Amino acid sequence: MGKTYCHPAMKQLKDQQTRYAPKERRLEQVERAEQLLGEIDRTKRYPYDYLCFRITGFRPDNWSALMIEGDEARRDLRQFVEDLSATVRQPVEQATEPVLTVDEVSKKYNVSTRTVTRWRRQGLVARRFVIDGRAKVGFLESSLQRFVAEHRGQVERGSRFRQLTDAEKDEIIRRARRMSQFRSGEVGLIEIARRIARKMARSTETVRLTLKAYDREHPDRAIFGPSTTPLDDDAKAQIYLRHRMGVSAENLAVEYGRTRSSVYRIINEVRAQRILETKLEFIGNxxxxxxxxxxxxxxxxxxxxxxxxxxxxxxxxxxxxxxxxxxxxxxxxxxxxxxxxxxxxxxxxxxxxxxxxxxxxxxxxxxxxxxxxxxxxxxxxxxxxxxxxxxxxxxxxxxxxxxxxxxxxxxxxxxxxxxxxxxxxxxxxxxxxxxxxxxxxxxxxxxxxxxxxxxxxxFVTGHEEMFEAAADNRIDEHEYESALKRMQEAIRGMLDRLDDREKMIITSRFGLGGASERTLEQLGRELGITKERVRQIESRGVDKLRRIAGEQKLDLPML
Incomplete structure (x- = not known):
């Protein structure tokens, strides 16, 4: 299994349980996660809060809208089981059922340890136990039997594995050369190995390793020569981001014409650069x-x-x-x-x-x-x-x-x-x-x-100017006071055409009629509504006043 999760929410859940849940609780969550894993349908989508509830018994406050594809949920749950079990450090003798190591599974089914590793990537659930004083990967017998039942044909083919004969090796090389020439540049090593494996009833990994060994031993006649075109920084960044989003290294290797190991090197290179670019300061002691x-x-x-x-x-x-x-x-x-x-x-x-x-x-x-x-x-x-x-x-x-x-x-x-x-x-x-x-x-x-x-x-003028005319020194004081009185009467008439809540908010917000100015929060608490709702009502009331002023042909500043 890789160390990355398809969704950060699942990694965050693992980290939270690691820090705060006691050992017995974590072990219980490992059991519940593996039980849930057996119920997940690859073709369906699941809410994250449902997965979290099934594992921990509570529903999270964040990530509530996250939906996870079934296939990705299965992968993250397998990673969760392995990672959280590693923090428990459970001795293998305390397991509730027999536990098999990688070597024991290899001998039982007559397959290589590399094949067992491949089974883990394909769905075999692994846990971490303390075996002979060291933390090692182990498989519950029930988990192994469930995987065998779901992949019986694949397990049987692996059990019948035998060494390739020289004739079979020649056939693999001949097919690969023909396919690479026929579709030059369109398919890579992985895809060709996969197609040959289906034709010859062999594993993809066996065919791939055979072709890699041939190219290494015969560089002058190599079928898949090494790519010499260096990747620029943008391409490397794309590889890193797409791998973080769940695209496998094998698929990226085919797309970019690189080996899987070189893709992993690129991912680590970009990841290391981003770590180094992150500012990190501390107070030493x-x-x-x-x-x-x-x-x-x-x-x-x-x-x-x-x-x-x-x-x-x-x-x-x-x-x-x-x-x-x-x-x-x-x-x-x-x-x-x-x-x-x-x-x-x-x-x-x-x-x-x-x-x-x-x-x-x-x-x-x-x-x-x-x-x-x-x-x-x-x-x-x-x-x-x-x-x-x-x-x-x-x-x-x-x-x-x-x-x-x-x-x-x-x-x-x-x-x-x-x-x-x-x-x-x-x-x-x-x-x-x-x-x-x-x-x-x-x-x-x-x-x-x-x-x-x-x-x-x-930069901001007073609110009172919205409803009061500025003094004009070119007219006498009596004329100004009369005009101001008429304007105030017009404003009162305009305010009466607003509904009660609009009138109260406008009056309080702009300090009209001797009222003190009040904030959106203060009005919201008094009316039992949110600050944003108060702002919307205020805006609606001002718009109405503008229309009324237009109808009455009143020239009110700032309206």
């Missing part, structure tokens, strides 16, 4: 170089210093769901905070060490997987710190709310300052993060709020 300190750094989050479970405060009534959810995350004490910051920076430092040794031209899949794993773990710890401090942003934003400052925009801006503060904070100095983050957020507000107010004062 001398303990990172002490190998004995790793177990302490990577230990689970310590309990609160006072020994009491963190109390989750009750969210005030009337808060939007986003703000109410912040009260579900417990705050961190000083020791917990330092532990998480040290762990995050340690994971980043380990990733940087591996990146420094990375040569894109010689990158190995295992090394790239390890770097990705370290960066994902560091991101998970960073998100844990951020979630525990989001309430701090809200409390500071509330103190900066004014008539011209939108609360949710302040929260969004403050969240960005918080994220930057997490990246820059040095826990080793002994300061509490909340002090550092508060300073960073308020410093950002001190810069952005005056800038925003300046732009508003510089």
């Amino acid at each position: 001398e303990s990172f170089d002490d190998s004995k300190a790793k177990s302490v750094i990577m230990a689970p989050l310590p309990a609160p210093a006072d020994g009491k479970a963190p109390r989750r405060p009750k969210a005030p009534k009337g808060l939007p769901p986003y703000l109410a959810s912040l009260y579900e995350v417990p705050l961190l004490d000083r020791e917990q905070e330092a532990h998480l910051f040290r762990q995050m920076n340690y994971l980043k430092s380990e990733a940087v060490k591996l990146r420094e040794k990375l040569d894109p031209a010689k990158a190995k899949t295992a090394a790239l997987d390890k770097i990705d794993e370290l960066q994902e773990q560091a991101l998970a710890v960073k998100n844990q710190i951020i979630r525990a401090n989001l309430r701090l942003v809200v409390s500071i934003a509330k103190r900066h709310v004014g008539p011209m400052n939108n609360f949710f925009e302040l929260v969004s801006d403050g969240n960005m300052s918080l994220i930057r503060a997490v990246e820059k904070f040095d826990y080793a100095r002994g300061n509490k993060f909340s002090t550092y983050a508060s300073w960073a957020i308020m410093k950002n507000y001190a810069r952005t709020i005056p800038e925003e107010n300046y732009r508003r004062d510089r």
Whole structure:
């Protein structure tokens, strides 16, 4: 099996269960995933939340709209079973039924270990067990029997395998040469090997290896000479992206006229380049170089210093769901905070060490997987710190709310300052993060709020001008007051033609009739509707006023 998933949602599910589910729960999920695998129809589509529910017993909040093709679901479930079982490290003696190793399956069915590997790619479900003190691939007897029942003809052909005779080798070479000349440039080695295998009742891999050996031994008469045209960066990027989308290396090799191994090298090269291009910074510490300190750094989050479970405060009534959810995350004490910051920076430092040794031209899949794993773990710890401090942003934003400052925009801006503060904070100095983050957020507000107010004062005129005529110094004061009075009466008459909700929103939004100006959020809470709905009603009301003004031939500024 490869290490990639067809859908990131399934990999995310595996990572979540690896981090948070206890060992017994993970083992149960492996069993449920394999049971579900036997029910999946390749020709149907399945909602991701259904697959997640069958495996874990809960429905996810994200990826709810994702639909997965049956064939891709089967592949991801096989990968999920193998990956999650590897984290359990179950001794083979504790398995609920007999387990066969790759070598034992090979001997039982009289096939090569390479054939067993090919069976895994075709649907044989593998798990990881601890066998003789080492983690190895194993197959439950029930899983093996199910695969044999579904692929009986293929298994029987493999069991009857015998070495090729010289005459059969000559026949394979003759057929391949004729097919390559007849359809030159249209089909590659894999497709020709597949067609010959069907004709001669042999495996595709046997025919392919025979042709590769012939070309290697007879370079002057090679049927499939090596491609000498180098691929440009765009072509390499396309190979990488298409492989990420589920296109097999074999198909890409045929399409681009390359060997499968060269396709894998290209994929690793592009992947390594993208890893190196990703910015990764960390705050170093001398303990990172002490190998004995790793177990302490990577230990689970310590309990609160006072020994009491963190109390989750009750969210005030009337808060939007986003703000109410912040009260579900417990705050961190000083020791917990330092532990998480040290762990995050340690994971980043380990990733940087591996990146420094990375040569894109010689990158190995295992090394790239390890770097990705370290960066994902560091991101998970960073998100844990951020979630525990989001309430701090809200409390500071509330103190900066004014008539011209939108609360949710302040929260969004403050969240960005918080994220930057997490990246820059040095826990080793002994300061509490909340002090550092508060300073960073308020410093950002001190810069952005005056800038925003300046732009508003510089480029936006007052709302009252929409409904009041500007003074004209060329007429006397009495004439101006009379004109203004007539205009205000006309406006009141126009407002009376709006429905009650439109009139209330227009009056409150523009401070008419002595009313104070109110924000979209304030009006939304009072009316029990969303901010966007208030904005739509306001826009509809202004459009009506424009039409009425046009009918009455009134010249109202800014309408």
